[in-house]
Amino acid sequence: MTRFGAVTIVQFEHRPGILDLGWGHPLPSLLPLGAWSGAGAETLETYGWQALTYGHPTGPAPLIDWLCAHVGDATPGQTFVTAGASHGLALLTQLLTGPGDVVLVDSPTYHLAFQILTDHGVRLVPAPADEDGLRPAETAALARSLGAVFLYLVPTFGNPTGRSLPLERRRELVSLGVPIVEDDTYRELYYGDGAPPALWHLANGHGVVRLGSFAKTVAPGLRLGWINAAPSLIDRLARLGYVHSGGGVNHSTAMTMATFGTSGAYERHVARLRDRYREHRDALTGALGVPAPDGGWFVWLRLPAGLDAEALLPRAERHGTSFVPGPAFYAGRGGGSDHVRLSFSHLAPADLIEAAGRLRAALPAE
Numbered sequence: 001m002t003r004f005g006a007v008t009i010v011q012f013e014h015r016p017g018i019l020d021l022g023w024g025h026p027l028p029s030l031l032p033l034g035a036w037s038g039a040g041a042e043t044l045e046t047y048g049w050q051a052l053t054y055g056h057p058t059g060p061a062p063l064i065d066w067l068c069a070h071v072g073d074a075t076p077g078q079t080f081v082t083a084g085a086s087h088g089l090a091l092l093t094q095l096l097t098g099p100g101d102v103v104l105v106d107s108p109t110y111h112l113a114f115q116i117l118t119d120h121g122v123r124l125v126p127a128p129a130d131e132d133g134l135r136p137a138e139t140a141a142l143a144r145s146l147g148a149v150f151l152y153l154v155p156t157f158g159n160p161t162g163r164s165l166p167l168e169r170r171r172e173l174v175s176l177g178v179p180i181v182e183d184d185t186y187r188e189l190y191y192g193d194g195a196p197p198a199l200w201h202l203a204n205g206h207g208v209v210r211l212g213s214f215a216k217t218v219a220p221g222l223r224l225g226w227i228n229a230a231p232s233l234i235d236r237l238a239r240l241g242y243v244h245s246g247g248g249v250n251h252s253t254a255m256t257m258a259t260f261g262t263s264g265a266y267e268r269h270v271a272r273l274r275d276r277y278r279e280h281r282d283a284l285t286g287a288l289g290v291p292a293p294d295g296g297w298f299v300w301l302r303l304p305a306g307l308d309a310e311a312l313l314p315r316a317e318r319h320g321t322s323f324v325p326g327p328a329f330y331a332g333r334g335g336g337s338d339h340v341r342l343s344f345s346h347l348a349p350a351d352l353i354e355a356a357g358r359l360r361a362a363l364p365a366e
């Protein structure tokens with residue numbers, strides 16, 4: 001990795017000797033270098049200076065028009081372009097909550113969302129859940145009793161479980177009137193017949209805000225995504241001071257993404273990703289002998305009885321592999337010590353098989 005002075009370029013670098021299953025990052029060779037470069041050049045050619053100046057507050061029309069046609073269930077008035085799903089969550093938390101307010105979070109769920117929420121002084125409370133995911137009626141009752149501002153969850157190919165909330169629970173949840181922030185980051189990375197309907201879709205846009213991202217389908221470094229929400233909320237986002245001052249978020253990248261989408265490069269790229277990440281998934285789950293998730297990037301591995309995830313970590317690293325211990329995914333660290341999250345996105349299939357072998361070797365003999 002090239003170093004520039006005291007800092008490097010990327011967020012994560014491999015530790016020598018460790019095949020790391022901990023990071024939910026793409027395999028570098030699956031990033032669309034050539035197609036993105038072509039889209040950048042074409043964008044400048046087509047739009048000239050308009051691709052490089054301050055952008056429209058909710059995002060540039062070419063991207064919003066393509067995106068709305070692509071998702072099929074949102075209008076331009078329900079769409080705001082963000083610097084990714086994390087940014088979308090931060091913006092919503094800034095707008096909707098005050099310090100001390102309660103936000104319910106699925107249990108387990110995406111651990112890095114916790115700090116985005118607590119950065120704003122919000123109090124996190126785990127929502128009731130079981131093996132199939134969130135329990136709608138109990139969650140709605142808890143939300144009411146605590147006056148929760150919203151519920152955050154990743155119902156489709158979730159991080160860390162790879163599971164999707166069953167359709168019946170989706171329908172029940174949206175019927176109960178709990179304000180929902182649906183993180184839909186993994187929707188397009190399915191390895192079977194497709195993805196279950198979004199909560200946003202089932203609710204017809206009422207009471208649900210959806211976070212989308214191009215981080216997994218195109219590239220994390222774009223820091224590009226979107227929010228689907230009621231027009232009144234989109235209007236409040238567009239009137240934020242820093243949007244007024246700096247224009248639409250990440251405008252030049254958004255313009256290139258519009259070209260990447262309208263040219264058909266996005267569809268081709270995501271189809272390729274599905275084929276390749278399916279192979280990754282099968283390599284890891286086959287080597288471990290565990291069920292394969294239908295989408296996303298993660299395997300939520302239950303450890304043999306009595307084994308603690310955090311105690312296993314140093315042992316696994318001595319054997320040359322790593323993972324994220326389950327408790328990281330529970331707000332207040334209220335569970336998960338019997339699970340680890342393994343990511344199959346960042347290593348090639350042969351390395352995944354080797355890493356699985358190292359992990360098995362780190363487990364105590366039965």
Ligand SMILES: Cc1ncc(COP(=O)(O)O)c(C=O)c1O
Pocket residue numbers: 024083084085086087110154159183185212213214215220223224225
């Ligand atoms: C569920 C979930 N939401 C959001 C993110 C981050 O998305 P972005 O890079 O668009 O901020 C991730 C990345 O790991 C994720 O797993």
